Amino acid sequence: SAVISQKPSRDICQRGTSLTIQCQVDSQVTMMFWYRQQPGQSLTLIATANQGSEATYESGFVIDKFPISRPNLTFSTLTVSNMSPEDSSIYLCSVIPTLDYGYTFGSGTRLTVV
Amino acid sequence: AQKVTQAQTEISVVEKEDVTLDCVYETRDTTYYLFWYKQPPSGELVFLIRRNSFDEQNEISGRYSWNFQKSTSSFNFTITASQVVDSAVYFCALSGGFKTIFGAGTRLFVKA
Numbered sequence: 001s002a003v004i005s006q007k008p009s010r011d012i013c014q015r016g017t018s019l020t021i022q023c024q025v026d027s028q029v030t031m032m033f034w035y036r037q038q039p040g041q042s043l044t045l046i047a048t049a050n051q052g053s054e055a056t057y058e059s060g061f062v063i064d065k066f067p068i069s070r071p072n073l074t075f076s077t078l079t080v081s082n083m084s085p086e087d088s089s090i091y092l093c094s095v096i097p098t099l100d101y102g103y104t105f106g107s108g109t110r111l112t113v114v
Numbered sequence: 115a116q117k118v119t120q121a122q123t124e125i126s127v128v129e130k131e132d133v134t135l136d137c138v139y140e141t142r143d144t145t146y147y148l149f150w151y152k153q154p155p156s157g158e159l160v161f162l163i164r165r166n167s168f169d170e171q172n173e174i175s176g177r178y179s180w181n182f183q184k185s186t187s188s189f190n191f192t193i194t195a196s197q198v199v200d201s202a203v204y205f206c207a208l209s210g211g212f213k214t215i216f217g218a219g220t221r222l223f224v225k226a
Contacts, residue, residue, distance in 0.1 A: 031212060042205065043159075043216045090157055096212065103149070103207075103214060105159040 002027050002095050006106030013083055013113050020079045021109045023093035028073035030096065033103070034066070037090040046091075049076045083113045116141045118208045120217035127196055128225050135191040135220045137206030143167075148182065148189045149207040149214070159205075165189065196224045 003026040013019050023032065034046040046066055047055040055068040069077045080087050093106045117140040127133045139148065150162040163173060165182050173180045177194045193200055201224045206217040 033214075042218045045213060048212065092159065103209075104161065105151075107158045110157060 002029060002104045004093060004095065004104055004106040006093055006109060008109055009107060010110040011112070013111065015084050015113055017083055018079055018081045019083065019111060020077050021091055021093075023076045023078070023106055025074045025095055030073070032070065032076045033094040033096075034068065034076075034078045035092045035094060035105075037092065037108075039088065043092065046078070080111065083111075085113045087111065088113045116143075116208055116210055116215045118206055118215050118217035120204075120206055120220050122220045123218070124221045124223065126223040126225065129198060130195050132192060132194050133196050133222065133224075135193075135204050135206075135222070137189045137191065137217060139187050139189065139206070139208045141187075141208060141210055143210035146208060146210040149205075149209070150180065150189075150191050151205045151207065151216075152202045153205065153219070154202040162191075162204075193222075196222075198224050198226050200224050 005024045007022050011019055030050065032049045035043045036046050037043050045058050046061045047057040047068055049055045049068050049070040051070045051073050057063060065081055067079045076093060078091060088111055090108045090110050092108045094103045119138045121136055125133055146167045148165045152160040152162055163180055170182050170184055179192045181190045189206060201222055203219045203221045205219045208215050
């Protein structure tokens with residue numbers, strides 16, 4: 001299975017600022033996914049990032065708030081913009097499953113907005 | 115629409131007890147995948163199993179076993195002889211394509 005390095009692992013940010021989360025995969029993958037997990041909640045898909053095209057956002061998520069870059073087949077970034085305390089969550093990147101395996105997730109970024 | 119229901123919000127057991135985590139799903143797809151993930155207090159998601167819709171064989175891996183029944187749209191997970199290290203949130207997930215829907219999760223407490 002793919003190995004994903006995600007950073008930062010955690011951060012405490014001031015409201016109104018932005019944070020960029022990086023996700024590096026050890027192999028080339030076509031699709032990468034960004035999820036949000038609010039405290040005590042399940043995972044919600046933010047967007048799907050394909051290399052060479054605009055990210056596809058799920059209902060309730062917009063590009064201005066969560067811009068995504070996908071410059072190549074092994075890397076993606078998610079920016080959480082103009083943060084408020086409601087953005088405090090774990091953000092995870094994921095790649096599509098390989099044969100006989102599940103979706104692989106990064107270790108997550110635990111964001112606290114104060 | 116796809117849906118995953120994990121009706122058990124929290125389960126508390128004493129070490130060495132067996133425990134079953136329930137998962138019921140809804141989908142109109144004929145081809146789909148089901149997953150179980152473990153999320154320990156550290157927060158990372160640990161893949162446990164993937165099962166496709168054409169493979170209803172039950173699976174056993176050490177103390178873990180899974181029962182997939184299409185007739186009842188269920189994919190239940192049993193931990194035999196639970197241990198304190200099994201304490202975590204467990205998520206069941208369904209994928210009918212490139213999107214994955216997660217259940218709300220079941221928090222398992224295993225007391226020594």
